[in-house]
Amino acid sequence: MTDDLDKLAALLRDDIPPPxxxxxxAAIAAGMQAFENNSENxxxxxxxxxxxxxxxxxxxxxLEGLKHMFNKLTGRQMMxxxxxxxxxxxxxxxxxxxxxxxxxxPIVNLGAPELGIAGNLNEQTQGTITTDDEVGYMRTExxxxxxxxxxxxxxxxxxxxxxxxxxxxxxxxxxxxxLTSGEAVPMVEEAEVVVTQELRERGAVDGLSEAPSIVAPxxxxxxxxxxxxxxxxxxxxxxxxxxxxxxxxxxxxxxxDQFAGAEISSLKxxxxxxxxxxxxxVDTAAYSFVRSNLMRGYLPNPDAVRTEEMINYFSYDYPVPxxxxxxxxxxxxxxxxxxxxxxxxxxxxxxxxxxxxxDRPPVNLVFLIDTSGSMGQPxxxxxxxxxxxxxxSELNEHDTVAIVTYAGSAGMALEPTSAGERTKIxxxxxxxxxxxxxxxxxxxxxxxxxxxxxxxDGDTSRVILATDGDFNVGISDPxxxxxxxxxxxxxxxxxxxxxxxxxxxxxxxxxTLAQNGNGTAxxxxxxxxxxxxxxxxxxxxxxxxAQDVKIQIEFxxxxxxxxxxxxxxxxxxxxxxxxxxxxxxxxxxxGHSVTALYEITLAGSSAISNDPLRYGDAAPLxxxxxxxAFLKLRYKNPGESTSILVTTPVMADADAGLGTEVDFAVxxxxxxxxxxxxxxxxxxxxxxxVALASTARGNDTFGYRAEFIxxxxxxxTAQ
Amino acid sequence: MDITSEIxxxxxxxxxxxxxxxxxxxxYDLMYRVAYRTLGQQSDAEDLVQEICTSLPKKLGxxxxxxxxxxxxxxxxxxxxxxxxxxxxxxxRAADGWGDVELMQKANAIEKSENxxxxxxxxxxxxxELRETVALVLAEEMTHAQAGKALGLSEGSVSWRMSxxxxxxxxxxxxxxxxx
Numbered sequence: 001m002t003d004d005l006d007k008l009a010a011l012l013r014d015d016i017p018p019p020x021x022x023x024x025x026a027a028i029a030a031g032m033q034a035f036e037n038n039s040e041n042x043x044x045x046x047x048x049x050x051x052x053x054x055x056x057x058x059x060x061x062x063l064e065g066l067k068h069m070f071n072k073l074t075g076r077q078m079m080x081x082x083x084x085x086x087x088x089x090x091x092x093x094x095x096x097x098x099x100x101x102x103x104x105x106p107i108v109n110l111g112a113p114e115l116g117i118a119g120n121l122n123e124q125t126q127g128t129i130t131t132d133d134e135v136g137y138m139r140t141e142x143x144x145x146x147x148x149x150x151x152x153x154x155x156x157x158x159x160x161x162x163x164x165x166x167x168x169x170x171x172x173x174x175x176x177x178x179l180t181s182g183e184a185v186p187m188v189e190e191a192e193v194v195v196t197q198e199l200r201e202r203g204a205v206d207g208l209s210e211a212p213s214i215v216a217p218x219x220x221x222x223x224x225x226x227x228x229x230x231x232x233x234x235x236x237x238x239x240x241x242x243x244x245x246x247x248x249x250x251x252x253x254x255x256x257d258q259f260a261g262a263e264i265s266s267l268k269x270x271x272x273x274x275x276x277x278x279x280x281x282v283d284t285a286a287y288s289f290v291r292s293n294l295m296r297g298y299l300p301n302p303d304a305v306r307t308e309e310m311i312n313y314f315s316y317d318y319p320v321p322x323x324x325x326x327x328x329x330x331x332x333x334x335x336x337x338x339x340x341x342x343x344x345x346x347x348x349x350x351x352x353x354x355x356x357x358x359d360r361p362p363v364n365l366v367f368l369i370d371t372s373g374s375m376g377q378p379x380x381x382x383x384x385x386x387x388x389x390x391x392x393s394e395l396n397e398h399d400t401v402a403i404v405t406y407a408g409s410a411g412m413a414l415e416p417t418s419a420g421e422r423t424k425i426x427x428x429x430x431x432x433x434x435x436x437x438x439x440x441x442x443x444x445x446x447x448x449x450x451x452x453x454x455x456x457d458g459d460t461s462r463v464i465l466a467t468d469g470d471f472n473v474g475i476s477d478p479x480x481x482x483x484x485x486x487x488x489x490x491x492x493x494x495x496x497x498x499x500x501x502x503x504x505x506x507x508x509x510x511x512t513l514a515q516n517g518n519g520t521a522x523x524x525x526x527x528x529x530x531x532x533x534x535x536x537x538x539x540x541x542x543x544x545x546a547q548d549v550k551i552q553i554e555f556x557x558x559x560x561x562x563x564x565x566x567x568x569x570x571x572x573x574x575x576x577x578x579x580x581x582x583x584x585x586x587x588x589x590x591g592h593s594v595t596a597l598y599e600i601t602l603a604g605s606s607a608i609s610n611d612p613l614r615y616g617d618a619a620p621l622x623x624x625x626x627x628x629a630f631l632k633l634r635y636k637n638p639g640e641s642t643s644i645l646v647t648t649p650v651m652a653d654a655d656a657g658l659g660t661e662v663d664f665a666v667x668x669x670x671x672x673x674x675x676x677x678x679x680x681x682x683x684x685x686x687x688x689x690v691a692l693a694s695t696a697r698g699n700d701t702f703g704y705r706a707e708f709i710x711x712x713x714x715x716x717t718a719q
Numbered sequence: 720m721d722i723t724s725e726i727x728x729x730x731x732x733x734x735x736x737x738x739x740x741x742x743x744x745x746x747y748d749l750m751y752r753v754a755y756r757t758l759g760q761q762s763d764a765e766d767l768v769q770e771i772c773t774s775l776p777k778k779l780g781x782x783x784x785x786x787x788x789x790x791x792x793x794x795x796x797x798x799x800x801x802x803x804x805x806x807x808x809x810x811x812r813a814a815d816g817w818g819d820v821e822l823m824q825k826a827n828a829i830e831k832s833e834n835x836x837x838x839x840x841x842x843x844x845x846x847x848e849l850r851e852t853v854a855l856v857l858a859e860e861m862t863h864a865q866a867g868k869a870l871g872l873s874e875g876s877v878s879w880r881m882s883x884x885x886x887x888x889x890x891x892x893x894x895x896x897x898x899x
Contacts, residue, residue, distance in 0.1 A: 004888040009857035011838040019751045023765035028743045031772030035739045038776035
């Protein structure tokens with residue numbers, strides 16, 4: 001690479017157009033004019049030196065620098081670079097409450113947080129600086145000297161920064177017709193860059209100007225990857241992440257996440273609507289997304305919470321299907337509802353069989369990797385690369401891997417290669433770097449073409465799309481894209497989605513694509529999550545054991561007066577779709593478990609919400625026979641087009657003997673409903689979730705359930 | 720050139736117009752070179768240097784006769800360049816390596832790589848910080864310590880920046896290879 005550096009040096013020295021002589025003359029003339037004006041003013045004595053804040057020598061200068069530094073800090077990011085400063089920074093409190101999820105547009109919103117911070121610095125620093133021995137000389141200063149920002153300063157600063165934003169925005173809009181939603185995050189990053197430049201030049205702290213190269217890259221990280229959420233401390237709605245040297249308030253991203261949020265399933269009266277139909281859902285994206293929000297100290301957007309995905313995130317100890325039976329087992333349990341003593345829960349557990357590593361057929365995988373500019377953040381492309389390294393260890397020489405990247409243009413980064421050639425694959429992974437906009441569509445097309453090429457008879461081919469969810473270029477018609485994926489699904493190439501990052505995550509699109517591509521959507525927020533999805537449960541991700549799995553339940557009105565399905569809102573099917581084999585539904589992967597919960601109100605219970613109709617059909621219901629409902633499941637074997645029906649009557653005393661497994665699923669269901677703002681839980685609270693889940697930890701080999709309990713406790717404080 | 724720039728600067732600082740003219744004549748090219756390499760545009764560089772020339776009379780007061788005039792001047796040019804970028808806001812910073820628009824342009828630029836010189840492509844990949852660094856270290860052949868002084872950085876920071884430059888050039892080579 002020294003060659004390239006030499007080349008750059010040589011070209012820089014030679015390849016420079018000479019200045020025009022006119023320009024030189026004009027410049028010198030202008031300089032002379034200025035010189036004369038200056039001399040007239042000062043009569044031969046030089047002006048006082050331009051005030052430079054770089055290396056102030058007095059305490060006063062230090063405070064001046066400090067003042068400038070704080071003036072330049074915006075609410076988006078507070079960053080203090082050195083240990084000597086940390087003592088002051090600790091006392092920094094931001095009391096301005098800001099609504100992170102529903103903030104107004106990026107420009108309008110800017111003034112408020114800056115004002116809030118400047119105002120607080122005022123109060124805080126007066127009290128704090130004088131307590132620090134290291135900066136003891138400051139005690140001699142009048143308190144007014146320690147005031148970092150007057151309200152006027154803050155005001156002016158906020159306005160100036162608004163102007164900045166406005167001008168920033170203009171060329172962007174002109175340049176980016178397709179970037180309908182693509183504004184906010186890059187703008188935030190720009191603002192941060194300015195801040196650090198200012199900091200460096202002002203050099204309020206000497207140490208800071210010594211290490212700008214360290215400061216700068218830190219500052220543009222919108223969110224430090226929080227591996228252990230307990231590292232981050234809640235501070236008035238923003239979390240402060242840091243070690244002893246760096247404290248900075250994590251930026252609150254302008255949120256461009258989009259969710260599929262559907263209306264919460266309503267309570268049904270069995271007499272009016274005895275049949276409930278839905279498709280199974282083994283996605284887990286919602287849980288990881290909720291987790292990454294909570295670990296950053298705020299509650300997730302209720303639309304992002306899909307209760308069934310939270311329940312299905314966990315592995316349960318459900319009975320494994322016997323050889324020669326259906327590819328999955330079905331168990332039903334009736335249990336008490338923890339949040340309502342007068343209703344019951346119907347717990348339906350489905351467990352797919354495992355494929356042993358040595359028995360599995362070879363797979364062809366095309367990694368379709370988003371390398372657009374937005375993927376450059378540490379919790380995106382770098383995490384993705386590490387995740388794939390993990391996954392690679394699960395593949396063997398019979399498997400084939402190819403990599404297609406898509407940014408401004410789509411390109412093949414790795415030709416189809418046997419997974420045995422680890423070095424070659426790893427090299428091509430490490431060479432990936434983020435840059436460009438996102439042309440998702442042409443990337444998908446190229447990936448599918450490659451997957452089709454790689455498919456031998458009997459092999460599983462799968463495209464694994466890794467993205468932060470931004471398809472901002474080249475997608476003119478989401479429905480056409482969906483149709484394209486469906487068509488490819490029918491040729492035997494499936495699509496799975498791995499979501500990364502936040503602030504830009506297009507959950508709705510990812511869901512749609514994965515559902516239509518017979519794949520799963522998982523959200524990777526930490527390396528541990530990658531381990532879970534791509535190593536521990538790789539079978540489920542790669543091998544479909546049952547397709548188009550639909551569940552239909554007919555409730556017996558003599559026994560069950562009312563019912564409601566918990567979750568699965570985005571998976572609801574029409575009653576007639578159950579028997580229609582052309583209607584697509586969810587897949588079960590090897591080893592996957594699926595849980596569905598109904599809250600049912602038995603006939604005669606005091607919890608019945610709907611009074612009987614006065615003018616309705618008055619015919620008395622036949623006497624109950626103890627059969628609450630009739631459960632029907634339809635599935636197809638992989639690659640087949642005709643479905644197989646499995647039926648089970650559900651008796652009032654059904655108990656599959658799953659014990660704590662049911663309790664834990666119920667706890668997660670309760671948590672999901674609380675996060676969604678469901679009104680049917682009465683005064684059941686996060687505390688109750690913790691209590692229930694704590695008694696139902698089971699084996700919990702990998703600690704996921706323990707993590708869940710920590711999350712619920714975080715949710716209590718994240719209100 | 721019997722009279723050193725330092726003496727000229729001191730004289731100019733105390734009101735000697737001829738000394739000031741001589742100072743500008745001598746150093747115009749240096750200022751232009753650094754400005755051009757930081758900004759990448761002849762017209763921008765010329766405008767910036769004119770601006771520096773008009774602000775120089777006031778700035779001379781902060782020049783200390785015991786330091787080297789050229790080092791001081793480099794710093795003045797670098798700071799003026801930074802000021803300009805900041806004033807321009809996004810348009811300049813669009814070339815900083817931050818933000819989608821610039822990245823899109825960069826992607827386009829790579830696609831049209833035949834039409835653009837290697838130098839332009841390389842420089843447009845570098846952030847302004849890295850550009851000002853290579854302008855001094857590579858083009859002006861300063862040591863990292865000298866460049867650090869001019870940039871207001873430690874020597875180590877300059878070295879770090881240069882390693883970033885190398886990294887970026889390597890990425891560029893890889894990207895271009897990938898497209899071929």
